[in-house]
Amino acid sequence: DQQVKQNSPSLSVQEGRISILNCDYTNSMFDYFLWYKKYPAEGPTFLISISSIKDKNEDGRFTVFLNKSAKHLSLHIVPSQPGDSAVYFCAASAGGGSYIPTFGRGTSLIVHP
Amino acid sequence: NAGVTQTPKFQVLKTGQSMTLQCAQDMNHNSMYWYRQDPGMGLRLIYYSASEGTTDKGEVPNGYNVSRLNKREFSLRLESAAPSQTSVYFCASSYPGQGIGYTFGSGTRLTVV
Numbered sequence: 001d002q003q004v005k006q007n008s009p010s011l012s013v014q015e016g017r018i019s020i021l022n023c024d025y026t027n028s029m030f031d032y033f034l035w036y037k038k039y040p041a042e043g044p045t046f047l048i049s050i051s052s053i054k055d056k057n058e059d060g061r062f063t064v065f066l067n068k069s070a071k072h073l074s075l076h077i078v079p080s081q082p083g084d085s086a087v088y089f090c091a092a093s094a095g096g097g098s099y100i101p102t103f104g105r106g107t108s109l110i111v112h113p
Numbered sequence: 114n115a116g117v118t119q120t121p122k123f124q125v126l127k128t129g130q131s132m133t134l135q136c137a138q139d140m141n142h143n144s145m146y147w148y149r150q151d152p153g154m155g156l157r158l159i160y161y162s163a164s165e166g167t168t169d170k171g172e173v174p175n176g177y178n179v180s181r182l183n184k185r186e187f188s189l190r191l192e193s194a195a196p197s198q199t200s201v202y203f204c205a206s207s208y209p210g211q212g213i214g215y216t217f218g219s220g221t222r223l224t225v226v
Contacts, residue, residue, distance in 0.1 A: 006155075
């Protein structure tokens with residue numbers, strides 16, 4: 001049973017527009033959430049995280065929003081660039097991030113020039 | 114360059130053959146992990162080593178063994194390869210309790226025929 005769900009396998013966006021990647025979780029013990037980005041033939045790299053004590057965290061063009069009551073988080077990329085084309089994995093951890101995270105299945109983002 | 118190094122990058126095995134995937138990190142991380150990535154399945158944890166001298170099963174350990182050779186090296190062994198083990202394998206390392214601190218290698222693409 002998936003505890004971290006990324007229901008959209010793929011997303012296509014025009015350059016300059018907003019990309020919104022969604023993630024849902026079922027385990028109420030999760031209190032630390034992460035996004036990883038993966039280019040083809042490379043390993044995933046950490047992108048941004050958020051603790052459950054916050055509902056928003058920004059880092060440049062990337063913002064993660066957390067809705068604890070809905071057990072939902074989203075990653076916003078504004079403006080989207082062709083170099084953002086990659087697979088994005090949502091991950092969730094318990095114990096304030098001290099536990100090994102559980103990964104979602106990933107969303108493939110394509111940003112068209 | 115600092116990071117996680119995996120060898121080999123590509124491998125083709127016949128069913129029943131054995132092989133060892135090597136992983137080494139030079140960041141002085143205590144914890145190391147082996148994941149497999151399959152299409153539509155995300156990243157699934159095979160085994161992990163929280164510290165030198167310890168190893169534990171992850172989500173999908175069947176058919177695999179691991180060895181934490183020293184603090185730097187963590188190997189994954191397939192004793193009798195099966196087609197179901199065709200996958201991309203990623204090694205990662207981190208300090209304990211740091212979900213954000215995962216550094217991944219670039220992966221080993223394994224095909225079992």
